[in-house]
Amino acid sequence: MAEDSAQRVSDRVLTLPNILSMLRLLGVPLFIWLLVGDQIVWAFVVLTLSGISDYLDGKIARHFDLVSRLGQLLDPLADRLYILSTLIALAWREILPVWLVVLLLGRDLFMGILIIVLKRVGQTGLPVHFVGKAATFNLLYAFPVLLLSHIDGTVGDIARPIGWAFAWWGIVLYWMAAGLYAVQATWLLRGRSATTGDTGHGLR
Template structure:
């Protein structure tokens, strides 16, 4: 197994650790675990492309690991009331729809690459979640408490809908096959 795939697997194995640590009430430790896992998301793709280590395993597992990490964190945050459940449902629904479309496309030899709006969605999620985990720190220290956690969550939600719509519109031919 090459390094990018090991990083992806490390991210997958970090998910249950994150969940247990978070549910035990260690939000700061959970945040560190989440951030380290998010960094591996950035690294594995860069390393795979730079050193020509792209594999079918990585193509399948890397996006799955990302989705599992984000959804685990959002569900944990929803469970304790820090994120509205309806937002998690919208984000989760988009992920299921796009993943299903990618599987249908792959069966037909079509690759649906990640678009710019999908990448922005992921980035805003990866910013929103640590802010939510840390109760909006460091912005909570400001005298006017700028709610950056909520702002980034809303941006992530909007980008979820926009990118999902974009994927569906650009790949509508998959629905007629």
């Protein structure tokens, strides 16, 4: 998007968005410790705060011109680490089914292979698009609500359908984003092949 490309990127480290991302990273072991200790309510609070901070750090960075190179690394790292650790922890507690974990980890494996292929031709990454952001948003909110659904009583009964709605939207958008990234990568690879005259590279 033109607005994103025009955004100034600084080398600052101690900014509010970066601090929020760092706190989100520190919250990963705290969440696992709480979940292992069967402190479901407090684990829910940590996951919820993680989702809120994920929204706030990007919003604050763009609105107050605080976009930084460190933030561009920390934010997606915190998201991926939170999703991965939450998936494993919730599956271990049998709160999430194994097939859901396989679907989401399979997508990340697919994206990892795609990035490796792109790096071989000198492309360091792909532009982030709205579908990928929407997928992450849905998953970051699905996990705490699904965690809350395992509390007995009315709260759990209300949380269960809401959590699964977020989860299904997240799964669909997560894989849709992967498909869009694959299309972008194919265009890039074909463009490079056409420029160099080498038709041996490309995604099949």
